[in-house]
Amino acid sequence: MSFLTILFATLFYFATAVLLFGVGYKIWQYAITPAPLKIPTMPAPITKLGVVLRMTEEVVLFKSLFKSNKWIWIFGWMFHFALLLVLLRHLRYFQEPVWWWVDLIQPVGMYAGFVLVIGLLGLITRRIVVARVRYITSPSDHLMLILIISIGLTGLAMRYILRTDIVSVKAFMLGLLYLDVQPIPTDWLFLTHITLVISLLLVFPFSKLLHAPGIFFSPTRNQVDNPREKRHIAKWAAKLDATRKS
């Protein structure tokens, strides 16, 4: 086995572990941190089902963002929805035989790559052009966008410019999945693409990408509006109660 194969296989396993454990740790941390007071942004749903609907609207449609700013919404939503399609399409490199619905979205998934890049270019343009957004932007915000744009562009290039030997790519991926490492294709475009993806997996748990698990734990969005009907009390706050006089 070549050095390159061992290097990338190792990096891939390492990055996947960092992603899973890192994000898993953050989710655990969010889950055990109490929300001692009821702070849903009102008007808020008064039932759990209502909260599920509210959260679905936020996660699927970005409802609050839509209310806020149509440009950020259109670019952000284009990017995220395209990303979902692209990720689902990529499942085909990790399975044999390929699930029927993954085959079904294959044609759409191909174009989604363009939509993804266009959405991101819109977002990065805003960061440069709109003075308010420029002010709040850190170098890492640009780097993150550049990273994902590069992943998108190298991906598209492999399809439309310098076609990669997709059969050996799939063999390498399946090999990783079944712990039977196969030689990695030495195509530089593919190596660049996968290096960037590994970087993305590595920074995910340490960056603002934590907004993905974070939103589900946001008390302003996930709490039921029922403080008068049901006493809501956190553990540490209950301890204070014990010292109350009446």
Added chain:
Amino acid sequence: MADFETPELKDYIEVPLPQIGVMEGSGPFKAKPDHQEALGFPGELIDDWENVAINKLADLTNRYRGLRVFLDACVKCGACTDKCHYYLGTADAKNMPVARQDLLRSVYRYYHTPAGKFLKKFGMEKLIGARKLTEDIINEWYNYFHQCSQCRRCSVFCPYGIDTAEISMAAREVLDSIGVGQKYCNEIIGKVYKIGNNLGLPEPALADTLEGLEEEIEEDIGVAVKMPLDQKGKDILLVTPSADFFAEPHVDGLIGYAKVFHQAGLSWTLSSHASEAGNFGMFIGSYENMQRVSMRVREAAIELGVKRIVFGECGHAWRVAYSFLNTLVGPFDFLDPNYPVPQHILEVTHDLIQRGKLNIDASQNDHMTLTFHDSCNVARATRMGPKPGGQMVIPREVIKAVCNNYYDMPEDTIGEATYCCGGGGGILTDDLIEIRVKGAMPRMQALKTVVEENGVTHMAAICAICKSQFSKVIPYYGFTMDQIISVHQLVGDALVFESEISESSNESEETENEKE
């Protein structure tokens, strides 16, 4: 009028370009050692402030999930950047909600995130906008976290619901924990502990005031409307902001509550022990102080043996009452289970109107054309009635029942998108007059629109802070302070009492006779 320029009102609200440092030097007076110590905080800046502040921040992220998620999740999308009334009024870049949050987030990243801890070893913390805590940053926190009224408008528009109010409360708690407190809030909380209310009005003075008001009402309408204080065995304990006892236009609201109770035949009392609905413990982010202030309400209810608790018109007080009271000092199983605990005075009045228990003549308010200012805390942090959004519907239905002329301000400035009055969140103090005036600009802009388009003459409010703030800043924008009015003043003025009915029916007979 002052050494700053009042923003000019245009035809619509223009989003300014961000400027650096416009409001940098604007901070409130600092609390004196005795103000601090009464609340359990160090009297002045402690020696080890850096470590204590860093540890306090970690402690708060462990105690408040909201804070932790909000510090982690922001992607700097910019959706909130044009949503804050203080940014719109001052153009100071650090008054954009995300920039205000970043003052704290940068320090959190430096000390409490793996990325910050790693990058600072190479001096590369700037890459992710992380900063080492310095004395300058403490000052920056102090000034800019007292230019936030915790109104939550930004949180409505954030894709993750990040609430700058939570961040500003946490920052103020960190500051208090190292001995840097705000005089206005902390002195007032001390007064509540010592005397029972924010204004420091002792029981004899309160009793006197209420007696005076009773005389005034009787003179006015010829009916003996009572304002009972500390009377045991009544059904309702009314807890209202102490400003209602003598500030204008608040006191007319109090008279309105009394008239409603009187006409509906409800038995009620005020309490000198809980003679304050406000709870500035929320503004300083201190759960412990908020609980201690709230405790008086529970104690008064037990002591007086009431069956229900009703809160008067006050925004943040209603937030603490509606959203937190049950948590802080519940359960209220000793009260009548047929009523929610607590209730808002507007819920009571609305219900009475619906059931036809009030005798209303809306033409009494015909000399005015009304609009309504949704208080930030009521609109975005509470509810009234059984349905979500009742906090917007109920006040309007009550106003429309007692006034014939009503117009809403533009849609994007009311309801859940309402603009704060500019004086909430513990900054209703003269040492912050500049930020208060500038922060009122968006609301004033919206008011100007309905004044010009619909001939609105008065703006009704349901919050002691809104009322005080508007009365003070509205003249800067060319309006007059009597254009601010309590919702329950409108109700009180429209109520027709029996002695009046007999008088006015005589009058109408006479006029008819004349016609003949």
